[in-house]
Each structure stands twice: as C-alpha cells, then as structure tokens.
C-alpha cells in the first residue's frame with residue numbers, strides 16, 4: 191500500500207466518523223481500550239447501564255423484595271413488556287413478540303405451531319439448506335413430529351420450490367456465514383401465494399437493518415438478543431406470532447406460564463390469549479432484565495439510520511480491504527449489492543483460523559467459521575469508520 195492510499199483512507203475514515211450521526215452512541219457501551227470489536231454479530235458489546243441494572247435486580251429486587259418482585263418489580267409481565275420493546279426494531283406492532291427461552295426452543299414452537307396452522311393435506315416443510323445448524327436440526331425434528339417431509343432448499347431456489355404441497359417454510363433473513371441478506375418481502379409473498387406459512391430467523395438481521403414483519407405479513411419469526419440487540423451471553427430469544435394467527439396458535443410446549451390463568455393451577459390447559467401463549471415456563475429473570483436494560487441503548491435510534499451506517503461501514507471496509515490486502519489473497523463472500531448484504535463482511539482465505547488468531551492478537555476481534563471464512567460484523571451503534579480502516583490495514587499487514 192502506498193503512503194498516499196493510506197492517508198486517503200484514513201482521511202476518509204476521519205471525515206465519515208465526524209459526519210456520523212450515530213457516532214455519539216458508542217458512549218452507550220463499555221468496550222476495552224485499543225480493541226476494534228467486529229464480533230457483535232455473535233456477541234454484542236456490553237451496554238453501559240447493564241451492570242448497574244443487574245446489580246439492582248439481584249441486590250434489591252431479589253435480595254430485598256424477594257417473592258414480591260414478581261408483581262412489584264414487574265417480573266411476571268417481563269416477557270411481553272420486553273417483547274414490546276423489541277417489536278419496533280423488527281417492525282411489529284405491540285402484542286406480538288414474547289421474550290424467553292433460546293432461539294432453538296422458539297424455532298421448535300414456531301415450526302410445530304406453523305405446521306398445526308397449515309392447511310390440511312400439505313405434506314412438506316422447506317428449510318434453508320445453508321442454515322445455521324440449529325435451525326436445520328430443529329426443523330428435522332419438528333417435521334418428523336408433525337408428519338411432514340423435510341425438504342432442504344437453497345434460499346435462491348426456495349420460491350420455485352414452494353407449491354400446493356408446502357405447509358411451512360423456514361428461512362434465515364441473513365446468512366450467518368456469508369452475510370447474504372435474503373429477500374424477506376418477496377419470499378414471504380411467494381410462500382403466501384403457494385398457500386404456505388413462513389417462519390423467519392432474524393438472528394443476524396434484527397438490530398442491524400429494518401425487518402418489517404407486519405408490513406410484509408410475516409407469519410412467525412424468531413431471533414436471538416445477544417447479537418445486535420446486546421442482551422448478553424445466553425440472553426433470552428423471542429418469538430413473533432402475527433396477531434392474525436394468535437387465537438389458533440397451538441404451542442407444542444404449553445407450559446403453565448402460557449395458561450390463561452396460571453395461578454388457577456387447573457389440570458385442564460386453557461391457553462392464554464395474545465402473545466403470552468408463546469410462553470413456556472418461568473422466565474429467566476436475571477438475563478431478561480439485563481436485556482431490558484440493554485435495550486436502552488436503542489433510545490431515540492432509528493433502524494433506518496442504523497442500516498444506512500451499516501452499509502456505509504461495510505462499503506468502506508471493502509474499499510480498505512481492496513486497497514490494503516494484496517490481490518488474490520482473500521475472496522469477498524458477502525454480496526456487493528446492498529439489497530443482498532446484511533451487516534457483516536465475510537472473506538474467504540486459506541488458513542482463515544490462523545489469520546483470525548493473528549488479527550485478535552493485534553486487537554481486531556472478528557471470528558472464523560469453518561472451513562475458511564473470516565467474519566467481520568459491523569454494529570453501527572459502537573463501530574466507527576476508523577475501526578474499519580484499522581481492521582483492514584491490520585489484515586493487510588498480516589498478509590505482508
């Protein structure tokens with residue numbers, strides 16, 4: 191790389207950071223000095239208010255109020271209350287998102303629930319063949335339990351595979367390995383045209399780009415909260431059941447928390463109305479209230495602005511990689527087209543594991559996915575353009 195190129199990219203980074211309306215939100219997070227954190231697509235950073243909020247939940251709510259906190263501290267209503275805070279981030283009106291359990295468990299509820307909502311006589315469940323593994327494993331079990339045939343399809347061929355035999359379709363909004371964004375409006379419309387229901391996994395899109403669940407008439411969706419929503423390790427996931435399906439939604443895990451009158455303790459199961467029907471058992475309050483505090487980082491933030499910065503960041507990172515990394519050493523796996531790009535950049539390279547280990551030792555934290563992909567996640571609330579430039583420059587130095 192020439193000195194002129196270096197100066198030009200660093201000057202561009204400085205200008206873009208100075209003009210960035212989201213730059214000030216980095217103060218809402220606690221990040222170690224000297225580290226460029228590009229792994230928020232796996233585990234989001236720590237929001238500054240979370241340690242104090244958790245200390246209060248443990249010390250006062252649990253330690254002093256004890257059992258009274260189920261009412262007085264709002265523990266009992268947390269799954270729907272926090273669901274309503276996630277709802278605007280995924281384009282859902284209130285009353286449709288329930289927080290709790292893991293993504294895997296919510297996938298199970300969503301897929302079996304969708305199969306039970308499907309029109310009679312339909313025999314197939316389509317699943318993204320390139321999916322993050324848990325979705326495929328859970329779909330296989332859900333299909334077996336509901337008597338459906340599981341059909342893995344590449345998302346690029348999914349629309350063509352949907353027909354009058356399709357009961358349920360499960361797709362990822364953004365591919366975890368490549369960062370490819372799939373066309374949620376078009377694929378949802380295609381599923382509906384075929385008379386099928388569609389379930390979307392939003393793990394890699396919620397908090398990174400607009401989703402529009404209600405606007406696009408999605409049936410069901412799941413997502414985790416420990417990536418772009420910064421809820422912390424093992425933070426509870428969420429399940430969206432569109433309002434029009436709620437009365438008929440028949441959960442395969444009808445625990446007592448989803449009962450219409452949990453404290454009546456009756457032997458007969460009567461499901462709750464609305465979002466609470468997606469609950470199972472006692473909510474994981476410590477994690478859930480850490481998540482609630484983490485969501486304060488979104489105060490006054492417009493997801494469209496997050497998307498604009500995310501695209502600018504990934505564009506700029508790609509420019510820096512092209513300038514700093516000698517030709518032929520990395521292949522860009524993430525699509526160039528904005529309409530097909532999530533909020534990460536994946537680079538294929540030989541010896542990716544060793545390259546990522548070296549990057550991390552130099553303060554650039556991304557991750558590696560087998561067999562040969564370097565992943566760099568761009569989280570616009572706390573990553574800036576100088577970070578992107580430094581990451582690409584360090585990568586260039588490693589390739590020497």
Ligand SMILES: Cc1ncc(COP(=O)(O)O)c(C=O)c1O
Pocket residue numbers: 292293294295322324325362366391393394414427
């Ligand atoms: C697309 C996708 N689905 C599901 C999961 C994880 O599911 P769980 O929260 O149950 O571990 C991940 C990441 O871990 C993911 O990337």
Ligand SMILES: Nc1c(O)cccc1C(=O)C[C@H](N)C(=O)O
Pocket residue numbers: 231232233322366367393424
């Ligand atoms: N959930 C994770 C975990 O508990 C440990 C390590 C990584 C994760 C992840 O979230 C991985 C992530 N879904 C991925 O995109 O690869």
